[in-house]
Amino acid sequence: xxxxxxxxxxxxxxxxxxxxxxxxxxxxxxxxxxxxxxxxxxxxxxxxxxxxxxxxxxxxxxxxxxxxxxxxxxxxxxxxxxxxxxxxxxxxxxxxxxxxxxxxxxxxxxxxxxxxxxxxxxxxxxxxxxxxxxxxxxxxxxxxxxxxxxxxxxxxxxxxxxxxxxxxxxxxxxxxxxxxxxxxxxxxx
Numbered sequence: 001x002x003x004x005x006x007x008x009x010x011x012x013x014x015x016x017x018x019x020x021x022x023x024x025x026x027x028x029x030x031x032x033x034x035x036x037x038x039x040x041x042x043x044x045x046x047x048x049x050x051x052x053x054x055x056x057x058x059x060x061x062x063x064x065x066x067x068x069x070x071x072x073x074x075x076x077x078x079x080x081x082x083x084x085x086x087x088x089x090x091x092x093x094x095x096x097x098x099x100x101x102x103x104x105x106x107x108x109x110x111x112x113x114x115x116x117x118x119x120x121x122x123x124x125x126x127x128x129x130x131x132x133x134x135x136x137x138x139x140x141x142x143x144x145x146x147x148x149x150x151x152x153x154x155x156x157x158x159x160x161x162x163x164x165x166x167x168x169x170x171x172x173x174x175x176x177x178x179x180x181x182x183x184x185x186x187x188x189x
Contacts, residue, residue: 017173033069047062075162099166100159111155119136
């Protein structure tokens with residue numbers, strides 16, 4: 001096996017640190033929130049005039065974009081706190097993996113909450129207990145069982161894009177520090 005094929009030589013394994021310029025951090029957050037499938041489909045398939053405002057009839061692409069505008073800086077803040085606490089994630093690959101984890105969990109939580117809210121409102125709008133049970137069952141089957149995997153796939157795909165944007169725009173390679181005196185802890189290298 002050659003040196004190029006070892007796991008330590010894979011791309012994204014070099015140590016990184018946050019960039020010092022604040023505009024690079026903001027650019028990374030905005031680029032991560034602007035997931036190309038959302039941005040490219042909005043001009044092609046324009047939302048209806050009444051689907052631009054927040055509410056139950058809001059276009060799902062705009063809702064996902066709003067969630068991304070809040071989630072990407074939030075994930076960056078979580079990573080900053082984690083780096084201050086124990087120095088991780090230390091590589092670009094680890095940054096991307098953190099975004100995949102956070103994005104998948106957030107997508108699952110939002111989809112589950114939406115299914116529960118819709119089932120409760122559907123059962124409250126039903127006239128009889130039988131219709132309420134039917135509305136709850138149908139809503140949970142369609143949005144909870146059928147929609148949850150799709151929501152997680154969309155969330156993970158979005159998070160992958162955001163992770164790449166943050167890993168390459170908000171982080172820079174960390175310079176190598178040599179242990180000249182032999183006092184550095186070998187476990188932290």
